Amino acid sequence: MDTHNTTSDKVLERIKAEQIAPRSRNYFRFKNIGFWLLAALAVLVGAAAVSSVLFRIVNIPRVLPPGIHPPAFDMIYLMPVLWIVLFGVFSYLAYREIRSTNKGYKYELSTLLLSLLLVSLVLGTALYSVGTGLLLDRLAGHHLPFARDLEGLQRDRWLNPEHGFLVGIIRASTPEGLVLVDPGQKEWQVTFAPSVPMDAKNALSAGERVGLRGVILTATPQTFLACDIRSLEFSGRPQGQGPHTIPAMQGSLSRMIASSTNAGETCETQAPTTTPTL
Amino acid sequence: MPTMSEYSDEELVEACLEDTVYFRVLVERYEGKLRTYIYRIGKLGPEDSEDILQEVFLKVYQNLNSFDSSLKLSSWLYRITHNETMAYFRRRRARPHGHSVDLDEDVIANLASETDVLKESMAAYDAKRLREAVEQLSQEYYEVIILQFFEHKTYDEISDILAIPPGTVATRLNRAKARIKHYMNTNGYVYGYA
Numbered sequence: 001m002d003t004h005n006t007t008s009d010k011v012l013e014r015i016k017a018e019q020i021a022p023r024s025r026n027y028f029r030f031k032n033i034g035f036w037l038l039a040a041l042a043v044l045v046g047a048a049a050v051s052s053v054l055f056r057i058v059n060i061p062r063v064l065p066p067g068i069h070p071p072a073f074d075m076i077y078l079m080p081v082l083w084i085v086l087f088g089v090f091s092y093l094a095y096r097e098i099r100s101t102n103k104g105y106k107y108e109l110s111t112l113l114l115s116l117l118l119v120s121l122v123l124g125t126a127l128y129s130v131g132t133g134l135l136l137d138r139l140a141g142h143h144l145p146f147a148r149d150l151e152g153l154q155r156d157r158w159l160n161p162e163h164g165f166l167v168g169i170i171r172a173s174t175p176e177g178l179v180l181v182d183p184g185q186k187e188w189q190v191t192f193a194p195s196v197p198m199d200a201k202n203a204l205s206a207g208e209r210v211g212l213r214g215v216i217l218t219a220t221p222q223t224f225l226a227c228d229i230r231s232l233e234f235s236g237r238p239q240g241q242g243p244h245t246i247p248a249m250q251g252s253l254s255r256m257i258a259s260s261t262n263a264g265e266t267c268e269t270q271a272p273t274t275t276p277t278l
Numbered sequence: 279m280p281t282m283s284e285y286s287d288e289e290l291v292e293a294c295l296e297d298t299v300y301f302r303v304l305v306e307r308y309e310g311k312l313r314t315y316i317y318r319i320g321k322l323g324p325e326d327s328e329d330i331l332q333e334v335f336l337k338v339y340q341n342l343n344s345f346d347s348s349l350k351l352s353s354w355l356y357r358i359t360h361n362e363t364m365a366y367f368r369r370r371r372a373r374p375h376g377h378s379v380d381l382d383e384d385v386i387a388n389l390a391s392e393t394d395v396l397k398e399s400m401a402a403y404d405a406k407r408l409r410e411a412v413e414q415l416s417q418e419y420y421e422v423i424i425l426q427f428f429e430h431k432t433y434d435e436i437s438d439i440l441a442i443p444p445g446t447v448a449t450r451l452n453r454a455k456a457r458i459k460h461y462m463n464t465n466g467y468v469y470g471y472a
Contacts, residue, residue: 007328008305011335015298020340022295028344102346105441 035101042094043119048136049087050124055133055236056080056150062232063154065165065211082140082147091116131238154232155183158211166190166212166224167232173204180210180224189223190214200229209233287351295342305335308352311429312359318424320363334362353438356429360421360439389427392455411461419454422447 014020056079094116098104127133134150141149158167159182168182175198177191190212192201204210213228285293285303293300309331316327337358345354389408412423425431425439433451437444 007309007331007335008302011305011332011339012298012302014332014336015301015339018336020336022342023340023344025343028341099441106437106443108443108445 032102035097035104039094039097039101042090042097043116043123046087046090046094046116046120047123047127048132049083049090050120051127051133051236052083052136052140053080053087053133054124054128055137055234056083058236059150059234062211062234063150063157065157065213080137082144083136087120091120128236131236133236134234134238150234151183158232159183161188161216161224164213164215166214166226167209170204170206170208170210172206173201175201177226178204180212186222189221190226191217191223192229193225193227195227196229203231204229288347291342291345291347291351294339298339301335301339304338308355309335311352312355315356315359315424315429316363318428319360319421320367322363322366326366330359330362330366334359337362349438350435353431353435356425356431356435356439357441385427389423389458392427407462407465408458411458414461415454415457419450419457422450423454423458426451 091113095109095112098107098112137149138151140147141152154167158165160166166180166182166188168180168188171179171181171187173179175192177189180188180190182188193214209232211230211232212224212226214224214226217223217225285300290300290304290307294304312334313327313331316322316330320327320330322330334355338355341358345351389412412420415423421440422436425436431439433444433447436447440447442450
């Protein structure tokens with residue numbers, strides 16, 4: 001039997017019997033566009049992950065109290081493992097989608113991966129600079145059971161007034177002291193100890209997140225003597241958030257702080273040296 | 279006006295989209311080559327090869343509009359055939375049943391020359407041993423050797439068929455040749471080493 005005729009006959013018979021028709025050109029056009037769109041989406045997610053990784057790496061020093069070296073496990077906990085894994089996964093997906101496009105297989109693996117890395121880094125840095133890193137970090141911390149956001153970690157380490165650590169947002173400030181709202185929305189009247197440098201005092205502005213080391217003076221009203229003050233403001237905040245000045249409040253604030261306390265000399269004897277673990 | 283058999287591949291694809299009758303010409307033009315290719319990469323019997331071949335042409339027909347005219351039609355058809363053959367083994371959760379190559383004199387001469395073995399005496403080499411050396415290659419190396427030496431495809435065509443970058447084709451070919459040479463050397467088949 002002539003197999004040539006048999007094959008072509010069988011193929012044509014099956015085309016007719018199974019009513020097979022060529023798929024339209026648009027089907028393939030949209031499929032190709034779909035692959036590129038998925039690749040772009042994967043790159044975007046990868047870039048978002050990069051922005052979150054950048055946010056963590058840049059801001060880790062603002063979570064750790066000064067002079068405290070956490071155990072290695074805590075450092076791993078602070079690292080943006082989730083986002084690094086996400087970046088890896090979505091870079092791989094982007095690679096696969098690009099490989100699935102019409103000419104995608106022509107690209108060398110190393111060229112493609114390097115290009116993806118470069119695009120993700122550039123895009124990720126841009127996203128970080130407009131605050132996406134912070135937003136994603138918050139989102140993950142609030143919605144994923146195994147993730148902690150950097151703000152939460154900062155709160156765990158710095159909000160411990162009994163041990164001499166206080167963190168919060170400045171509501172108003174003067175050269176003598178400031179009014180601070182901690183993450184639990186409690187208001188603190190803070191007085192600067194003489195040891196606080198003038199530069200540090202002058203650099204403060206309302207709306208800024210600061211960390212204080214010192215001692216509680218009175219529990220009601222809540223007053224705190226600050227021996228050391230530093231900005232804990234995260235880099236990579238969304239635009240519009242962060243420090244700003246409220247000059248109108250400063251006169252009344254001075255009087256309020258001056259009347260609340262006068263205990264600068266307790267700083268040397270009660271300054272804390274330890275911090276709670278996570 | 280050209281007859282059906284005189285149509286170029288590209289003209290034939292366009293014609294197939296207009297009328298199924300032309301598809302018979304396309305099938306008849308390529309079925310022999312593709313059947314041999316299926317046998318070479320899968321070592322399948324005639325019935326299984328026929329089944330795969332039919333599936334290949336049905337896929338070709340269904341996807342005629344995806345044919346990119348910047349490729350050679352043969353490359354596109356070989357790619358579908360390669361994918362369909364590998365899918366056949368995946369469906370059966372099996373690996374290709376070994377490899378099978380028929381070495382004619384041209385292939386032997388080319389392969390011997392490219393792998394730098396047996397160069398001093400054509401009479402000294404043993405086609406059976408060279409065939410063994412090719413057949414023992416792993417799938418990724420075997421398929422590039424088949425495409426270059428048996429199907430006479432260029433690097434770019436192999437790249438299009440296997441959907442891998444041309445640089446990877448070159449790397450695999452070099453490694454495949456090195457393995458053939460190593461096999462021949464370690465088994466004492468190279469002239470002067472025996």
